[in-house]
Amino acid sequence: MIKAAVARACIALLPFFGAAVCASSSAHAAEAAWVMKEHSSIRVVAWGPSPDEPDAIVLGIHLRLQPGWETYWRTPGDAGVPPDFFFDETENVDELYVDWPLPERKVQAGMTTYVYKDEVLLPVTIYPHEAAQPVKFRMRVTYAVCREVCMLEEADLALDVMPSAKDAKLTPLFEENKARMPVLENTPELAIDRVNGTDADGKRRLEVVARSNTAFVNPQIIIEAAPGFAFKPATVAATMEGRRLMLRSEYTHPNNMAIAEGETVVVTVFDATHAIERIMLVYPPE
Template sequence: MIQNAFRAATLGCALAMSGVLATDATAMEPVTAELRPGWRLPNGDHMAALHLTLAPGWKTYWRAPGDAGIPPVFDWSASDNVADVAALWPTPHVFRQSGARSVGYKEELVLPLRVAATGGPVTLEANMMIGVCSDICVPQELHVRATLPDSSSVDPVIAAALAEAPFTASEANVGKVQCSISPAKGGMVLRTEIDMPSAGGQEELVVEAGQPEIWASEPKTRREGGKLVSKTKLMHMEGKPFALDRSKLRITVLGAQHAVDIHGCSS
């Protein structure tokens, strides 16, 4: 099942990927994975983390990996006494290779996981498919498992990763967020205007439609005074017509000084 989900998730990335897709990653060992068991929260939930260590020169991808990236797929169904697992992604980096953009991490990724427990001993277990890339791109199927302790002792590595999360719109003093749509061949063009202070340097936008079947291209972005203006093309992965729910849109601004996570926009 996870292999089918991974193939579906990579459909929009396959043509944009640079390098050669390798099928035998065993000898290279580009990534290793473990679960950091973390600590119990006051409400009974648990804070853990997936810790990926990448070999020199390799990178892996954020939840929205860009045109040249491979989206990760996680299956937590083998866990015990777990109702939900929410990934709290640290701010990613932008990579460019052969004219294509990808969004992700190099060296390592500590991905905090907020685990909603149902009572009793908690065992967190995951099968996952991720992409890692260097001169070649390698799909990796990984398995991790850990029993989560009934302890309030904070793991400083996980705490540091939590501190690397993007600011909320409120924290970054974001004002009005407006968006409009216009028809385009095979889909639609989304135009956004975000009233916000600069995040520093050349700001990059990542647009997520909030609907997994809708693909968003790399936005063309510019500054107009205090506003960040962008245009991106949205298309259905199977070429079908679709309606856009503005409340589900998620826009991440990646700047040299900080990142900002914005949810939804008005017409």
């Protein structure tokens, strides 16, 4: 079975039907050929056994954009289309997760979107069903590319990977990408402690409490909730010499729905030097 973790993937594993170009690979290769599109190129690469998770291997969806073009993060923001992945033809896989590097926040005409420019590598962690057999990775991807206008590009990617194989020449690519990845659990260096839901003055807000062992530098937050919820830019109050934050974000819903106590949201807090992303329960105000 292939499934996606909410905090790591935040995508639906649903098929996209349409024409595509297939990049096939030789048996047990470490990287597939680039699929050349009108405004981008895309490939899949295999790093090998995960350095962090036993019994897992790490692949990467490697996307390059032409100068001036951009694509969207898993949650685009006030506009845009997220990438759509279809993995159901992948073989010898128990679990599959897609991780997302931090996007760039773009504010234009009063709208906030989250984008990637130039180049991005999305790590894919796979737990093989049979460790002695190759993983036959098959993926159809559809993604928006935008400059002054937006259009959809799509590709089929294929790569056969032996779980035990390690490709050292890809290590620099994956290691450099780590600097863009948020941590997924609280650490002594960075933590998200609590999310409170409030309803005061006729405005609904989420309050996020975060802390660091060093002072935050230009802290920012992204909150992801169920479809329809839209979050305004957060106000930030810092205490403990800048090492503890209270971030408040007002939200709306077209049907005037509220985020109830006990529901979950995905919260990403980041600044100039570090980032954290966690699935959090919503609590009543303290």
